[in-house]
Amino acid sequence: MKLKLNYEAFDRGLEKLSGEYKIFAPVVLDYKGSFSDTPDIRYKEVNKFSEMEFALKSHFSPKEVMLPINEILLYFTQDEYSEAKAKDEKILIFMRACDINAVKRIDEIYLRNGEEDYYYKRMRDKIKFVLVGCKESFRNCLCVSMNSNKTEDYAMALNIREDELYIDIKDEEFNVFEGENAEFEVDYVKENYVKVEIPENIDPIKVNQAPFWQEYNARCISCGRCNFVCPTCTCFTMQDIFYRENENVGERRRVWASCQVDGFTDIAGGHSFRNTKGERLRFKAMHKIHDFNKRFGYHMCVGCGRCDDNCPQYISFSTTIDKINEFCKEGE
Ligand code: SF4
Numbered sequence: 001m002k003l004k005l006n007y008e009a010f011d012r013g014l015e016k017l018s019g020e021y022k023i024f025a026p027v028v029l030d031y032k033g034s035f036s037d038t039p040d041i042r043y044k045e046v047n048k049f050s051e052m053e054f055a056l057k058s059h060f061s062p063k064e065v066m067l068p069i070n071e072i073l074l075y076f077t078q079d080e081y082s083e084a085k086a087k088d089e090k091i092l093i094f095m096r097a098c099d100i101n102a103v104k105r106i107d108e109i110y111l112r113n114g115e116e117d118y119y120y121k122r123m124r125d126k127i128k129f130v131l132v133g134c135k136e137s138f139r140n141c142l143c144v145s146m147n148s149n150k151t152e153d154y155a156m157a158l159n160i161r162e163d164e165l166y167i168d169i170k171d172e173e174f175n176v177f178e179g180e181n182a183e184f185e186v187d188y189v190k191e192n193y194v195k196v197e198i199p200e201n202i203d204p205i206k207v208n209q210a211p212f213w214q215e216y217n218a219r220c221i222s223c224g225r226c227n228f229v230c231p232t233c234t235c236f237t238m239q240d241i242f243y244r245e246n247e248n249v250g251e252r253r254r255v256w257a258s259c260q261v262d263g264f265t266d267i268a269g270g271h272s273f274r275n276t277k278g279e280r281l282r283f284k285a286m287h288k289i290h291d292f293n294k295r296f297g298y299h300m301c302v303g304c305g306r307c308d309d310n311c312p313q314y315i316s317f318s319t320t321i322d323k324i325n326e327f328c329k330e331g332e
Protein backbone atom coordinates (compact mmCIF):
# COMPACT_ATOMS: atom_id res chain seq x y z
CA MET A 1 0.00 0.00 0.00
CA LYS A 2 1.39 3.39 -1.01
CA LEU A 3 0.21 6.53 0.77
CA LYS A 4 0.87 10.26 0.89
CA LEU A 5 0.41 11.89 4.31
CA ASN A 6 1.49 14.92 6.31
CA TYR A 7 3.94 14.82 9.22
CA GLU A 8 1.17 14.94 11.86
CA ALA A 9 -0.59 11.92 10.35
CA PHE A 10 2.74 10.09 10.24
CA ASP A 11 3.33 10.83 13.94
CA ARG A 12 -0.14 9.47 14.77
CA GLY A 13 0.82 6.21 13.03
CA LEU A 14 4.13 6.08 14.91
CA GLU A 15 2.26 6.56 18.17
CA LYS A 16 0.08 3.55 17.40
CA LEU A 17 3.16 1.46 16.60
CA SER A 18 5.00 2.61 19.72
CA GLY A 19 2.74 0.40 21.89
CA GLU A 20 4.49 -2.60 20.41
CA TYR A 21 7.71 -1.24 18.93
CA LYS A 22 10.66 0.75 20.18
CA ILE A 23 11.46 3.10 17.32
CA PHE A 24 15.06 4.07 16.48
CA ALA A 25 16.30 6.74 14.08
CA PRO A 26 19.27 9.10 13.77
CA VAL A 27 19.07 12.16 16.02
CA VAL A 28 21.30 15.20 16.51
CA LEU A 29 23.20 15.22 19.82
CA ASP A 30 24.44 18.78 20.24
CA TYR A 31 28.07 19.24 21.35
CA LYS A 32 28.67 15.47 21.43
CA GLY A 33 30.72 15.34 18.21
CA SER A 34 34.33 14.25 17.95
CA PHE A 35 35.53 17.83 17.51
CA SER A 36 34.71 20.70 19.87
CA ASP A 37 31.36 22.44 19.34
CA THR A 38 30.21 19.87 16.80
CA PRO A 39 27.15 17.65 17.05
CA ASP A 40 27.09 13.88 16.85
CA ILE A 41 24.39 12.16 14.80
CA ARG A 42 23.58 8.75 16.19
CA TYR A 43 20.75 6.27 16.45
CA LYS A 44 18.54 6.78 19.49
CA GLU A 45 15.01 5.94 20.49
CA VAL A 46 12.48 8.41 19.06
CA ASN A 47 8.75 9.08 19.18
CA LYS A 48 8.16 11.63 16.44
CA PHE A 49 9.31 12.33 12.92
CA SER A 50 10.56 15.79 13.96
CA GLU A 51 13.13 14.16 16.28
CA MET A 52 14.73 12.30 13.36
CA GLU A 53 17.63 13.74 11.34
CA PHE A 54 17.80 12.73 7.70
CA ALA A 55 19.22 15.86 6.08
CA LEU A 56 22.68 14.70 7.20
CA LYS A 57 24.40 11.32 7.30
CA SER A 58 24.62 9.71 10.73
CA HIS A 59 28.15 9.43 12.09
CA PHE A 60 27.55 6.01 13.60
CA SER A 61 25.48 3.40 11.79
CA PRO A 62 22.27 1.73 13.04
CA LYS A 63 24.43 -1.31 13.81
CA GLU A 64 24.67 -0.11 17.41
CA VAL A 65 20.94 -0.80 17.92
CA MET A 66 21.32 -4.46 16.92
CA LEU A 67 24.81 -5.09 18.23
CA PRO A 68 25.27 -2.90 21.28
CA ILE A 69 28.77 -1.47 21.79
CA ASN A 70 28.72 -3.13 25.18
CA GLU A 71 26.40 -6.12 25.67
CA ILE A 72 26.04 -8.15 28.87
CA LEU A 73 25.77 -11.84 27.98
CA LEU A 74 25.61 -13.42 31.41
CA TYR A 75 25.97 -12.82 35.13
CA PHE A 76 28.09 -15.18 37.25
CA THR A 77 28.83 -16.09 40.83
CA GLN A 78 31.43 -18.58 42.05
CA ASP A 79 29.04 -21.49 41.53
CA GLU A 80 26.61 -20.63 38.78
CA TYR A 81 25.70 -18.26 35.97
CA SER A 82 22.49 -16.88 34.53
CA GLU A 83 21.86 -15.58 31.05
CA ALA A 84 21.18 -11.86 30.61
CA LYS A 85 17.49 -11.51 29.76
CA ALA A 86 16.43 -10.42 26.30
CA LYS A 87 14.31 -7.29 26.05
CA ASP A 88 10.70 -7.98 25.13
CA GLU A 89 9.99 -5.07 22.78
CA LYS A 90 10.07 -5.35 19.04
CA ILE A 91 12.34 -2.85 17.30
CA LEU A 92 11.73 -0.66 14.28
CA ILE A 93 14.74 1.10 12.74
CA PHE A 94 14.70 3.86 10.13
CA MET A 95 17.62 3.09 7.82
CA ARG A 96 19.05 4.03 4.46
CA ALA A 97 19.52 1.40 1.72
CA CYS A 98 23.27 1.02 2.34
CA ASP A 99 22.68 0.31 6.02
CA ILE A 100 19.92 -2.25 5.34
CA ASN A 101 22.31 -3.93 2.90
CA ALA A 102 24.94 -3.83 5.67
CA VAL A 103 22.60 -5.86 7.93
CA LYS A 104 22.69 -8.63 5.32
CA ARG A 105 26.50 -8.71 5.80
CA ILE A 106 26.17 -8.77 9.61
CA ASP A 107 23.63 -11.60 9.28
CA GLU A 108 26.16 -13.61 7.23
CA ILE A 109 28.75 -13.29 9.98
CA TYR A 110 26.50 -13.87 12.99
CA LEU A 111 23.96 -16.31 11.55
CA ARG A 112 25.49 -18.14 8.60
CA ASN A 113 29.22 -18.35 9.28
CA GLY A 114 29.19 -21.49 11.41
CA GLU A 115 26.91 -21.76 14.46
CA GLU A 116 24.23 -19.09 14.79
CA ASP A 117 25.05 -16.48 17.40
CA TYR A 118 22.36 -16.93 20.04
CA TYR A 119 22.38 -13.36 21.36
CA TYR A 120 22.35 -11.76 17.93
CA LYS A 121 19.58 -14.08 16.70
CA ARG A 122 17.24 -13.34 19.59
CA MET A 123 17.66 -9.60 18.97
CA ARG A 124 17.56 -9.82 15.15
CA ASP A 125 14.25 -11.72 15.15
CA LYS A 126 12.55 -8.70 16.70
CA ILE A 127 13.83 -6.10 14.23
CA LYS A 128 12.07 -4.59 11.23
CA PHE A 129 13.31 -1.85 8.93
CA VAL A 130 11.85 1.35 7.51
CA LEU A 131 13.82 2.20 4.38
CA VAL A 132 14.50 5.93 4.13
CA GLY A 133 14.91 6.90 0.48
CA CYS A 134 18.03 8.92 -0.40
CA LYS A 135 17.42 11.58 -3.03
CA GLU A 136 21.06 12.58 -3.33
CA SER A 137 24.41 11.15 -2.47
CA PHE A 138 26.27 12.47 0.56
CA ARG A 139 29.99 13.29 0.58
CA ASN A 140 32.21 10.18 0.40
CA CYS A 141 29.34 7.77 -0.37
CA LEU A 142 30.18 5.06 -2.88
CA CYS A 143 27.05 2.92 -2.59
CA VAL A 144 26.44 2.79 -6.36
CA SER A 145 29.89 1.27 -7.00
CA MET A 146 29.25 -1.20 -4.17
CA ASN A 147 25.79 -2.08 -5.54
CA SER A 148 24.07 -1.24 -2.25
CA ASN A 149 22.16 1.90 -3.24
CA LYS A 150 18.84 0.00 -3.43
CA THR A 151 17.00 -2.62 -1.41
CA GLU A 152 13.63 -4.32 -1.33
CA ASP A 153 14.22 -5.64 2.19
CA TYR A 154 11.92 -3.39 4.22
CA ALA A 155 8.64 -3.46 6.14
CA MET A 156 7.92 0.12 5.12
CA ALA A 157 9.73 2.68 2.96
CA LEU A 158 9.66 6.43 3.21
CA ASN A 159 10.22 9.32 0.80
CA ILE A 160 10.67 12.64 2.57
CA ARG A 161 9.37 15.85 1.01
CA GLU A 162 9.15 19.37 2.44
CA ASP A 163 5.54 19.19 3.68
CA GLU A 164 4.61 15.58 3.25
CA LEU A 165 5.80 12.02 3.38
CA TYR A 166 5.24 9.14 0.99
CA ILE A 167 5.18 5.68 2.51
CA ASP A 168 5.20 2.25 0.92
CA ILE A 169 3.85 -0.31 3.39
CA LYS A 170 4.77 -3.92 2.69
CA ASP A 171 4.19 -5.40 6.15
CA GLU A 172 0.53 -5.59 7.21
CA GLU A 173 1.46 -4.81 10.81
CA PHE A 174 2.18 -1.25 9.62
CA ASN A 175 -1.28 -0.63 8.18
CA VAL A 176 -1.87 1.93 10.93
CA PHE A 177 -1.11 5.03 8.86
CA GLU A 178 -3.87 7.14 7.35
CA GLY A 179 -3.32 9.05 4.14
CA GLU A 180 -4.23 9.36 0.46
CA ASN A 181 -3.33 6.65 -2.02
CA ALA A 182 -0.29 7.64 -4.05
CA GLU A 183 1.92 6.26 -6.79
CA PHE A 184 5.67 6.74 -6.41
CA GLU A 185 9.01 5.03 -6.53
CA VAL A 186 11.15 4.94 -3.38
CA ASP A 187 14.07 7.39 -3.78
CA TYR A 188 17.50 5.93 -4.38
CA VAL A 189 20.86 7.35 -5.33
CA LYS A 190 21.73 6.81 -8.97
CA GLU A 191 25.17 8.36 -8.97
CA ASN A 192 27.80 9.16 -6.31
CA TYR A 193 30.51 11.78 -6.54
CA VAL A 194 32.95 9.03 -5.56
CA LYS A 195 33.24 6.05 -7.87
CA VAL A 196 35.48 3.04 -7.45
CA GLU A 197 36.28 0.04 -9.53
CA ILE A 198 37.07 -3.12 -7.61
CA PRO A 199 39.57 -5.25 -9.47
CA GLU A 200 38.35 -8.70 -10.38
CA ASN A 201 40.54 -11.67 -9.50
CA ILE A 202 42.62 -9.82 -6.89
CA ASP A 203 45.79 -11.73 -6.10
CA PRO A 204 46.01 -11.20 -2.31
CA ILE A 205 49.63 -12.37 -2.07
CA LYS A 206 50.64 -9.79 -4.68
CA VAL A 207 48.53 -7.01 -3.12
CA ASN A 208 50.04 -7.78 0.30
CA GLN A 209 53.42 -6.81 -1.11
CA ALA A 210 52.32 -3.48 -2.58
CA PRO A 211 54.59 -0.66 -1.35
CA PHE A 212 51.77 1.84 -0.73
CA TRP A 213 50.65 0.08 2.50
CA GLN A 214 53.78 1.44 4.17
CA GLU A 215 52.56 5.04 3.73
CA TYR A 216 49.92 4.29 6.33
CA ASN A 217 52.48 3.41 9.00
CA ALA A 218 53.05 7.12 9.50
CA ARG A 219 49.53 8.37 8.77
CA CYS A 220 47.18 6.05 10.68
CA ILE A 221 47.01 6.63 14.43
CA SER A 222 45.23 3.33 15.22
CA CYS A 223 42.23 5.08 16.73
CA GLY A 224 39.80 2.46 15.37
CA ARG A 225 37.18 5.03 14.37
CA CYS A 226 36.93 3.59 10.85
CA ASN A 227 35.85 0.26 12.36
CA PHE A 228 33.43 1.66 14.91
CA VAL A 229 31.49 3.77 12.41
CA CYS A 230 31.41 1.01 9.78
CA PRO A 231 28.01 -0.70 9.48
CA THR A 232 29.66 -3.97 8.40
CA CYS A 233 32.47 -4.38 10.97
CA THR A 234 31.43 -7.11 13.40
CA CYS A 235 34.46 -7.92 15.58
CA PHE A 236 34.14 -7.96 19.34
CA THR A 237 36.20 -8.90 22.37
CA MET A 238 35.06 -10.43 25.69
CA GLN A 239 35.39 -8.74 29.06
CA ASP A 240 34.68 -10.19 32.50
CA ILE A 241 33.76 -7.50 35.01
CA PHE A 242 34.13 -8.40 38.70
CA TYR A 243 32.04 -6.34 41.08
CA ARG A 244 34.03 -4.24 43.54
CA GLU A 245 31.89 -5.26 46.52
CA ASN A 246 32.37 -8.99 45.85
CA GLU A 247 35.12 -10.12 43.53
CA ASN A 248 33.56 -13.59 43.08
CA VAL A 249 30.53 -12.12 41.36
CA GLY A 250 30.37 -10.35 38.06
CA GLU A 251 29.21 -10.21 34.47
CA ARG A 252 30.55 -11.18 31.07
CA ARG A 253 30.25 -8.62 28.31
CA ARG A 254 31.05 -8.52 24.67
CA VAL A 255 32.42 -5.22 23.52
CA TRP A 256 33.17 -3.91 20.02
CA ALA A 257 36.78 -4.39 18.94
CA SER A 258 38.85 -2.83 16.17
CA CYS A 259 41.32 -4.59 13.89
CA GLN A 260 43.17 -1.25 13.57
CA VAL A 261 43.97 -0.97 17.26
CA ASP A 262 47.24 -2.21 18.74
CA GLY A 263 46.85 -5.60 20.42
CA PHE A 264 43.94 -6.89 18.28
CA THR A 265 45.96 -9.84 16.97
CA ASP A 266 48.07 -10.52 20.07
CA ILE A 267 48.36 -14.20 20.89
CA ALA A 268 50.03 -16.33 23.57
CA GLY A 269 53.80 -16.11 23.66
CA GLY A 270 53.88 -12.40 22.91
CA HIS A 271 53.26 -12.83 19.18
CA SER A 272 51.07 -10.66 17.00
CA PHE A 273 49.94 -11.27 13.42
CA ARG A 274 49.88 -7.67 12.22
CA ASN A 275 52.34 -5.33 13.86
CA THR A 276 52.28 -2.25 11.65
CA LYS A 277 49.45 0.13 10.88
CA GLY A 278 49.93 -0.49 7.17
CA GLU A 279 49.47 -4.24 7.69
CA ARG A 280 46.28 -3.59 9.68
CA LEU A 281 44.84 -1.27 7.05
CA ARG A 282 45.67 -3.79 4.37
CA PHE A 283 43.85 -6.49 6.34
CA LYS A 284 40.75 -4.31 6.74
CA ALA A 285 40.69 -3.19 3.11
CA MET A 286 41.15 -6.71 1.79
CA HIS A 287 38.43 -8.03 4.09
CA LYS A 288 36.00 -5.44 2.74
CA ILE A 289 36.70 -6.01 -0.96
CA HIS A 290 38.18 -9.49 -1.26
CA ASP A 291 38.04 -11.97 1.64
CA PHE A 292 34.34 -11.62 2.48
CA ASN A 293 33.50 -11.81 -1.23
CA LYS A 294 35.45 -15.04 -1.50
CA ARG A 295 33.43 -16.53 1.36
CA PHE A 296 29.93 -15.17 0.61
CA GLY A 297 29.98 -14.11 -3.06
CA TYR A 298 29.58 -10.33 -2.68
CA HIS A 299 31.58 -7.48 -1.21
CA MET A 300 31.41 -6.61 2.47
CA CYS A 301 31.73 -2.83 2.05
CA VAL A 302 28.39 -1.17 1.27
CA GLY A 303 29.96 2.18 0.41
CA CYS A 304 28.42 4.29 3.18
CA GLY A 305 31.58 6.43 3.27
CA ARG A 306 31.53 6.76 7.06
CA CYS A 307 35.14 5.55 7.40
CA ASP A 308 36.25 8.42 5.15
CA ASP A 309 33.96 10.91 6.91
CA ASN A 310 35.35 10.09 10.33
CA CYS A 311 39.06 9.34 9.94
CA PRO A 312 40.98 12.05 11.82
CA GLN A 313 43.94 11.47 9.49
CA TYR A 314 41.89 11.86 6.30
CA ILE A 315 42.72 8.34 5.19
CA SER A 316 40.29 7.53 2.41
CA PHE A 317 39.04 4.00 1.86
CA SER A 318 37.93 4.80 -1.69
CA THR A 319 41.45 6.06 -2.47
CA THR A 320 42.85 2.87 -1.00
CA ILE A 321 40.62 0.88 -3.35
CA ASP A 322 41.92 3.02 -6.26
CA LYS A 323 45.49 2.24 -5.21
CA ILE A 324 44.76 -1.49 -5.06
CA ASN A 325 43.15 -1.25 -8.49
CA GLU A 326 46.11 0.58 -10.03
CA PHE A 327 48.55 -1.84 -8.43
CA CYS A 328 46.63 -4.86 -9.78
CA LYS A 329 46.65 -3.37 -13.28
CA GLU A 330 50.42 -2.77 -13.23
CA GLY A 331 52.21 -5.29 -15.37
CA GLU A 332 49.00 -6.65 -16.93
S1 SF4 B 1 34.40 0.18 4.77
FE1 SF4 B 1 33.85 2.36 4.96
S2 SF4 B 1 32.51 2.75 3.17
FE2 SF4 B 1 32.64 0.52 3.43
S3 SF4 B 1 30.85 -0.01 4.70
FE3 SF4 B 1 32.59 0.29 6.11
S4 SF4 B 1 32.47 2.46 6.74
FE4 SF4 B 1 31.14 2.21 4.93
Ligand code: SF4
Binding pocket: 219, 220, 221, 222, 223, 224, 225, 226, 227, 260, 310, 311, 312, 313, 314, 315
Ligand atom coordinates in the same frame (compact mmCIF):
# COMPACT_ATOMS: atom_id res chain seq x y z
S1 SF4 C 1 42.48 4.68 9.24
FE1 SF4 C 1 41.91 6.61 10.25
S2 SF4 C 1 40.08 6.11 11.46
FE2 SF4 C 1 41.07 4.14 10.93
S3 SF4 C 1 42.41 3.69 12.67
FE3 SF4 C 1 43.67 4.80 11.17
S4 SF4 C 1 43.53 6.95 11.76
FE4 SF4 C 1 41.87 5.89 12.85
